[in-house]
Amino acid sequence: MAKPFQLPPSLSELRNYVDGEFVSTGRCFPDISPLHGGLLAQVHEADAALVDRAVLAARRALDGPWGRAGVDERARWLHRVADVIERCFDEFVAAEVADTGRPLAQARTLDVYRGVANLRTFADLGKVAHGDCYETRLASGQELMNYTVRKPLGVVASICPWNLPLLSMTWKAGPALICGNTMVVKPSEETPASATLLAAAFHEAGVPPGVFNLVHGFGPGSAGEAMTRHPGVDAVTFTGESRTGAAIMKAVADGVKEISFELGGKNAAVVFADADFDAAVEGVVRSSFSNSGQVCLCSERVYVERPIFDRFVAALKARTEALKIGWPDDEGVFMGSLISHEHRDKVLSYYALAVQEGATVVSGGGVPTFGDERDAGAFVQPTIWTGLADDARCIREEVFGPVCHIAPFDTEDEVIRRVNDSAYGLAGCVWTSNLSRAHRVSRRFQVGIVWVNTWFSRDLRTPFGGSKLSGIGREGGRYSLDFYSETTNICLAL
Ligand code: NAD
Ligand code: 6OD
Numbered sequence: 001m002a003k004p005f006q007l008p009p010s011l012s013e014l015r016n017y018v019d020g021e022f023v024s025t026g027r028c029f030p031d032i033s034p035l036h037g038g039l040l041a042q043v044h045e046a047d048a049a050l051v052d053r054a055v056l057a058a059r060r061a062l063d064g065p066w067g068r069a070g071v072d073e074r075a076r077w078l079h080r081v082a083d084v085i086e087r088c089f090d091e092f093v094a095a096e097v098a099d100t101g102r103p104l105a106q107a108r109t110l111d112v113y114r115g116v117a118n119l120r121t122f123a124d125l126g127k128v129a130h131g132d133c134y135e136t137r138l139a140s141g142q143e144l145m146n147y148t149v150r151k152p153l154g155v156v157a158s159i160c161p162w163n164l165p166l167l168s169m170t171w172k173a174g175p176a177l178i179c180g181n182t183m184v185v186k187p188s189e190e191t192p193a194s195a196t197l198l199a200a201a202f203h204e205a206g207v208p209p210g211v212f213n214l215v216h217g218f219g220p221g222s223a224g225e226a227m228t229r230h231p232g233v234d235a236v237t238f239t240g241e242s243r244t245g246a247a248i249m250k251a252v253a254d255g256v257k258e259i260s261f262e263l264g265g266k267n268a269a270v271v272f273a274d275a276d277f278d279a280a281v282e283g284v285v286r287s288s289f290s291n292s293g294q295v296c297l298c299s300e301r302v303y304v305e306r307p308i309f310d311r312f313v314a315a316l317k318a319r320t321e322a323l324k325i326g327w328p329d330d331e332g333v334f335m336g337s338l339i340s341h342e343h344r345d346k347v348l349s350y351y352a353l354a355v356q357e358g359a360t361v362v363s364g365g366g367v368p369t370f371g372d373e374r375d376a377g378a379f380v381q382p383t384i385w386t387g388l389a390d391d392a393r394c395i396r397e398e399v400f401g402p403v404c405h406i407a408p409f410d411t412e413d414e415v416i417r418r419v420n421d422s423a424y425g426l427a428g429c430v431w432t433s434n435l436s437r438a439h440r441v442s443r444r445f446q447v448g449i450v451w452v453n454t455w456f457s458r459d460l461r462t463p464f465g466g467s468k469l470s471g472i473g474r475e476g477g478r479y480s481l482d483f484y485s486e487t488t489n490i491c492l493a494l
Pocket of ligand 1: 160186225295398471
């Protein structure tokens, strides 16, 4: 009997998209379902020669109809791609679910919804991108007029992660393309399906050949490394692990390429005793366990003010144990599988390490059993720890699974010091009903994004990114337009 959540026959082979054509390479790797371990598709891996073809096609496209188009025309193309995604919404949802094992409802309301929203938002924002103008009078009396113009950077290489595949790709493609760049995009080897559909959407929307190129493959020794080392690439935008970011930085150093890095996190949520208790419990469930904890913004460290600590731990445990884990289309399902069996081994190694490091396992800590083919899938239980020391590896290293450690704290200064005592600096949450405290604490967090009494809510015009090991630069709204443009200042003597 066919296993559930397969890809349709039209996606049984996933090809590269280079210079407006789908390209087979004959050298394939398997795309495996994390829900039951079955084969989803064969993926045609791009080698360095195909990456070279993609980069050269992208360079040529800079001088073609795309390069000559105005921003209005580019915006129309991006909206047409978004139209195709909307028309094929269910196919995108099915592809995202098959590759990632996530709930259908999440793929609909987050992944594919944001795929459309990213393209439309940046198509519209590109039209209002503006520059600077300064009138200057020198001591000699000479008058000058300075103004800036924006130009594309050229060929942008975009290397994407598996955790939010379509969201991540379109978050980069929207701004990069509206600014007039062309792209070579590599999805994660774990999530090639929605990327292939995205390439088909660019094709169907009539975007000129070479503007959007897709190559499948891995990192070191494969398509990813070939992209970062290619002299024809002008900028690299990367989302993924911090240590991969470090490797890419070395690879691009000789070419002095522009980089934008969105990397890992070890984010904290701080719950003050004056917070709306139920909202904070619900918020921490979401911020720790959404997408099975595989969101860079998830809170793996939770600090709770001592007077409500015991009550909070008990409430979080009860709420967590009521979460439904299962098939993507199960009624009320909250968590699907992890992305892969390999990633599950990593998460389970942290579950074991936490016990060695002295954690009390309040909830979870293992693998659920179902009595059906899901037992061959990559599922884990959502897990809560208490009792770890601040220097434990499980407190310092990103697990990237459905896990949080809850620790009590006594004072504002103490908790801010502990939150900031991290090599990462991506995001944080504050739960309080005291407005002054909310402002005071948020501005002292050494991170790029703080949520107060919520988590993950996004306005795509706001800056997004992290400090320390969590990244370089900010994207979102005008920050993206600035990154994906080369600015020239023109100075005229009047
Ligand atoms: P990863 O670093 O393993 O892989 C990301 C991409 O890089 C993949 O496409 C991979 O093939 C490629 N790659 C790997 N090594 C490479 C190399 N040497 N040269 C070129 N390409 C290479 O990350 P992942 O496991 O796919 O994603 C999870 C990580 O991403 C987590 O650490 C998470 O926090 C982070 N993340 C961060 C953000 C953010 O916005 N800050 C968003 C999503 C994910
Ligand atoms: O919401 C976004 O725009 C975004 N880039 C989210 C990334 C989440 C990380 O896993």
